[in-house]
Structures are given as C-alpha cells and as structure tokens.
Amino acid sequence: MRRAHTVEAVRAAEAELMARLPEGALMQRAAAGLAVAGARMLGRVYGARVVLLVGGGDNGGDALYAGARLARRGAAVRAVAAGARIHPGGLAALRAAGGRTLAPGEAAAAEIAAADLIVDGLVGIGGRGGLREPHAGLAALANAAPGPVLAVDLPSGIDADTGEVAGAAITADATVCFGTGKPGLFVDPGAGHAGAVHLVDIGLGPELPAPRLECLQGADVAALLPHPARESDKYRRGVLGIAAGSDAYPGAAVLAVGGALRTGVGMVRYAGPSGVCSRVLDRWPEAVVSASDPGLRVAAWAVGPGRGTGEQSREELEEVLETDLPVLVDADAITLLAEDPRALQERSAPTLLTPHAGELARLLPGTDRGTVEERRLEHVERAAEEYGCTVLLKGSTTVVAQPGRPAAANLTGTPLLAAAGSGDVLSGMAGALLASGLRPREAALAAAHLHGLAARLARGGAPVSAGDLVEAVPRAVAEVSALADGSAPPADRAGRYRR
Ligand SMILES: NC(=O)C1=CN([C@@H]2O[C@H](COP(=O)(O)OP(=O)(O)OC[C@H]3O[C@@H](n4cnc5c(N)ncnc54)[C@H](O)[C@@H]3O)[C@@H](O)[C@H]2O)[C@@H](O)CC1
Numbered sequence: 001m002r003r004a005h006t007v008e009a010v011r012a013a014e015a016e017l018m019a020r021l022p023e024g025a026l027m028q029r030a031a032a033g034l035a036v037a038g039a040r041m042l043g044r045v046y047g048a049r050v051v052l053l054v055g056g057g058d059n060g061g062d063a064l065y066a067g068a069r070l071a072r073r074g075a076a077v078r079a080v081a082a083g084a085r086i087h088p089g090g091l092a093a094l095r096a097a098g099g100r101t102l103a104p105g106e107a108a109a110a111e112i113a114a115a116d117l118i119v120d121g122l123v124g125i126g127g128r129g130g131l132r133e134p135h136a137g138l139a140a141l142a143n144a145a146p147g148p149v150l151a152v153d154l155p156s157g158i159d160a161d162t163g164e165v166a167g168a169a170i171t172a173d174a175t176v177c178f179g180t181g182k183p184g185l186f187v188d189p190g191a192g193h194a195g196a197v198h199l200v201d202i203g204l205g206p207e208l209p210a211p212r213l214e215c216l217q218g219a220d221v222a223a224l225l226p227h228p229a230r231e232s233d234k235y236r237r238g239v240l241g242i243a244a245g246s247d248a249y250p251g252a253a254v255l256a257v258g259g260a261l262r263t264g265v266g267m268v269r270y271a272g273p274s275g276v277c278s279r280v281l282d283r284w285p286e287a288v289v290s291a292s293d294p295g296l297r298v299a300a301w302a303v304g305p306g307r308g309t310g311e312q313s314r315e316e317l318e319e320v321l322e323t324d325l326p327v328l329v330d331a332d333a334i335t336l337l338a339e340d341p342r343a344l345q346e347r348s349a350p351t352l353l354t355p356h357a358g359e360l361a362r363l364l365p366g367t368d369r370g371t372v373e374e375r376r377l378e379h380v381e382r383a384a385e386e387y388g389c390t391v392l393l394k395g396s397t398t399v400v401a402q403p404g405r406p407a408a409a410n411l412t413g414t415p416l417l418a419a420a421g422s423g424d425v426l427s428g429m430a431g432a433l434l435a436s437g438l439r440p441r442e443a444a445l446a447a448a449h450l451h452g453l454a455a456r457l458a459r460g461g462a463p464v465s466a467g468d469l470v471e472a473v474p475r476a477v478a479e480v481s482a483l484a485d486g487s488a489p490p491a492d493r494a495g496r497y498r499r
C-alpha cells in the first residue's frame with residue numbers, strides 16, 4: 001500500500017521528528033536519497049553534467065546538498081538560482097564540493113539543454129499556485145530539454161494536496177518524495193507530471209496520522225480477491241444480477257456480463273429485453289438470462305450501462321435499490337439518480353456508484369466535467385458524502401471515496417482504457433466482486449486495479465478494444481493472485497507501474 005499525507009500532516013510530523021534530531025538531519029536524509037536516485041538515473045556519475053534548479057526554500061536546499069554529493073563523485077554540477085537567496089548551507093556544501101551557481105539567463109538555458117540530469121528543486125510542499133517567474137521559465141526549459149528531470153519531493157507547480165496544476169509546472173521523469181507520498185503525486189493532473197515515484201524514508205512514519213489517500217498495490221489487491229474454496233458452489237461464490245444493455249445498446253450487456261464472468265463469480269443472471277438476452281447467450285452461454293426482474297435470487301446487482309433513461313429503467317432502478325442487496329449503479333442509472341436521488345437516500349445496504357467525470361458533475365449540481373477533472377479528489381469525496389455511499393470516479397486517475405475512510409487512487413490506470421465499452425466491463429468486474437462478498441470500497445479498488453492491468457496486458461501496450469479487455473481479465477487476475485502467497489513477481493513487473 002502506498003500512502004499519501006497532506007502538507008499540514010507532513011509539516012506537523014516533521015516538526016515532531018525534528019525536535020528530537022540534530023539540526024539539518026532530515027534534510028541530509030532527504031538529500032542522500034535524492035542523490036542515490038539521481039546517480040541511478042545517470043548510470044555513470046563521474047563526468048556527468050547535472051543542473052540543479054534551485055528555489056528559495058528547503059526544497060532547493062535538498063537539491064543543493066544532493067548536488068554536492070554528486071559533485072563529490074565527479075559530476076559537473078551547476079545550480080541555477082531562482083531568486084536572490086537560496087539555502088545557505090546547501091550552497092556552501094555545493095561550492096565546497098566544486099559545484100557552481102548561475103543566474104537564470106542564456107548561459108543557464110544552455111546548461112539545462114545540455115544536462116544529463118536536471119534536478120527540480122524549485123518548490124516543494126511550500127509551493128502555492130502556478131509557478132511564478134523566473135521559476136516558470138526554468139520549468140519550461142527543463143521540460144523542453146532532452147535530459148531527464150528528477151523532481152525533489154514533488155514536481156514544482158503541482159498542488160501537493162490535490163494534484164491540481166494551476167499554471168506552469170515541471171513534468172518529471174521521476175520524483176523522489178520524502179517521508180510519505182503526497183496526494184498530488186497519485187491523482188491527475190498532478191500524477192501525470194510525476195513520472196515514477198520513489199519514496200525515501202526519512203523516519204517520519206511513526207509521527208504520521210492516518211493517510212489522506214491510499215493506493216493499493218498488487219499484493220493488497222491479491223489479499224482482497226476471493227478464492228473459491230473446496231466447499232464452494234455457484235451460490236456460495238456469489239450470483240451477480242446484471243441489468244445492463246438495451247435494444248439500442250446490446251453490447252453493454254455483453255461486455256458487462258463478460259467482465260463479471262472473467263473476474264470470477266458463481267453465476268451471472270442477466271435480466272433484460274429478449275433480443276439482448278439472446279445476444280448475451282450467444283456470447284456467454286454460461287450466463288442465465290431472463291426478462292427484467294429485480295426479484296431474481298442474486299447476491300448483488302449491477303445496474304445501468306447502456307440501459308437507457310426511460311420510465312422502465314427508472315422503475316427497475318428503484319426496485320433494485322429497494323432491495324437490501326449490494327448494488328452497483330453505473331452510467332444511465334447514475335443519470336437517473338441525479339434527476340431523483342430519493343431511492344438512494346432511503347437505502348442503507350452497500351451501494352457503489354461508478355460515474356465518469358461528466359456523470360459525477362450531474363450528481364453535483366453547479367459543477368461541470370472540467371472542474372471535476374481538475375480536482376478529482378474533492379469532487380469524488382463530496383459525492384460520497386452527499387449520497388452516503390461509495391463512489392468510484394473513472395478517468396485518467398480512478399479515485400474511490402467512502403465516507404469515513406481515506407480516499408483511494410488506482411495506480412494501474414492507462415490511457416488505453418479510454419475506449420468505448422471499457423466502463424461496461426468495469427461494471428461487470430466490480431459487480432462480480434460485490435457479489436463475491438467484497439465491500440463496495442474494496443470491490444471498486446480491486447476491480448479498478450485489475451481493469452487497468454488487463455488493459456496493459458491485453459495487447460502488450462498496443463490499443464485495446466473493450467472485448468480485448470474482457471479476454472485479458474483472467475491474466476490480470478492470475479498475475480495479481482500470484483502475489484498473494486508472497487511469490488516473486490514476474491521479472492518485467494518492476495517497470496510496469498509508473499507510479
Ligand atoms: N521540513 C523538513 O523537515 C524537511 C523538508 N524538506 C524539503 O523542504 C520542502 C519544503 O520546504 P519549504 O517549506 O522551504 O518550501 P518550498 O521550498 O517548497 O517552497 C518555498 C519557496 O518557494 C516559493 N514559492 C512558493 N510558491 C511559489 C510559486 N508558485 N512560484 C514561485 N515560487 C514559489 C516561496 O516564496 C519560498 O521561497 C519539502 O518539499 C522538502 O523538499 C526535506 O528537506 C525533508 C525535511
């Protein structure tokens with residue numbers, strides 16, 4: 001599990017820890033970890049050209065001390081000072097190690113363009129809003145340079161707590177963060193600027209409160225997945241009812257049923273129009289189909305994809321929500337709920353909503369898709385609070401909120417998932433896990449993880465269709481399950497998760 005804390009929590013924990021340690025000890029720990037990461041990115045340190053972008057705060061101090069360490073190993077280190085005053089101790093250390101400083105300007109631009117490594121120490125958790133000058137100009141030069149960029153604690157210009165990017169910002173190849181993750185490193189748009197995120201332990205752990213954000217990794221998901229036991233039968237493994245698809249959109253039914261079956265569930269009962277039933281049966285003879293009937297004996301329902309927003313769909317949704325079974329509400333059913341949320345307000349059984357940004361905006365009057373995408377965490381949490389249930393917000397970063405629990409972000413997401421029908425598959429997958437007995441938050445997170453992994457595995461990184469995704473789900477389940485017993489991950493896994 002990766003954890004992320006707010007700036008406020010990090011500052012408080014640092015203050016506790018610093019009170020017990022000699023002055024400067026934390027910064028030395030940070031700089032040591034940073035220098036190791038820089039050396040790894042360089043491969044060969046001796047003779048390498050390293051440029052430090054140094055702001056006026058402690059983030060710049062980290063960069064300077066790390067630069068001094070690299071200079072002592074033979075790198076030619078240049079610090080570009082953004083502002084008149086930079087960390088005096090760090091500056092002295094760099095100079096003592098043979099490093100030099102320059103002011104922003106043509107010479108600095110040429111150094112940045114020629115660097116083998118650029119270290120972004122412009123701002124860290126003390127940054128507020130989009131970068132001002134000269135920081136913004138330096139960030140643009142770094143982003144345009146051919147050399148890789150290593151961000152100190154977080155890419156300058158992204159909001160540590162939210163991932164919002166208000167203006168100019170560094171786009172890093174890797175980020176070394178200190179003590180704990182910052183939410184903005186794992187939630188887009190900030191996450192898209194962070195590259196591979198490495199955590200350096202500076203001893204903050206015992207001082208930290210509950211995280212602001214959690215990110216499940218493969219082994220965490222493996223621990224959640226249900227494993228059929230010897231005494232299992234199809235009913236005990238769970239029966240998922242799926243009310244998806246319509247004569248206009250039969251594919252949604254076929255994909256949701258496929259997603260559920262491939263994830264693993266005792267049985268899928270599909271309920272829908274007879275024409276769609278035969279399409280489902282043609283593709284998935286193992287499904288049991290019948291006309292729409294919320295009274296079917298199932299353990300959980302998944303409702304909405306491709307279902308339409310007509311009167312019949314509304315009645316069906318209300319009847320399903322009246323049951324005391326776990327229900328996943330997606331797509332058209334979310335649109336119906338946004339129009340009239342009463343059925344949800346009266347409900348106490350486990351409920352999972354899986355909107356994309358546009359659907360979430362419908363649930364939160366006064367917002368729009370763009371605002372939701374800029375501040376995903378805030379909006380998914382608002383929806384979870386207002387509707388009193390678990391909400392999974394799909395998109396460039398999938399985030400999950402449940403009242404009373406830390407928000408969670410999925411790490412396996414990939415733009416490959418931006419394909420028609422991919423959400424229908426996710427509905428089936430999360431529905432299957434709900435029917436297997438997982439709680440909504442865990443079902444949502446496990447499904448999102450497997451969904452992203454399936455997209456990556458389906459065609460080796462080439463574009464995937466929703467059908468490809470369904471076929472790759474068992475490989476994703478197998479790969480994750482192999483982590484459950486602590487067995488070694490496949491050799492190629494290390495580079496697979498960028499964050
Ligand atoms: N406090 C600690 O114990 C530790 C802190 N560490 C480092 O210290 C950092 C925090 O240091 P600071 O609190 O000094 O803050 P920062 O260094 O993150 O930023 C403060 C500086 O940035 C400027 N600034 C803020 N927003 C700006 C913007 N939009 N455009 C241009 N300039 C802007 C401020 O005027 C100030 O000079 C952490 O991110 C981490 O890198 C590490 O050394 C580990 C230990």
Ligand SMILES: [K+]
Pocket residue numbers: 059120121122123124151152153154155156
């Ligand atoms: K930084």
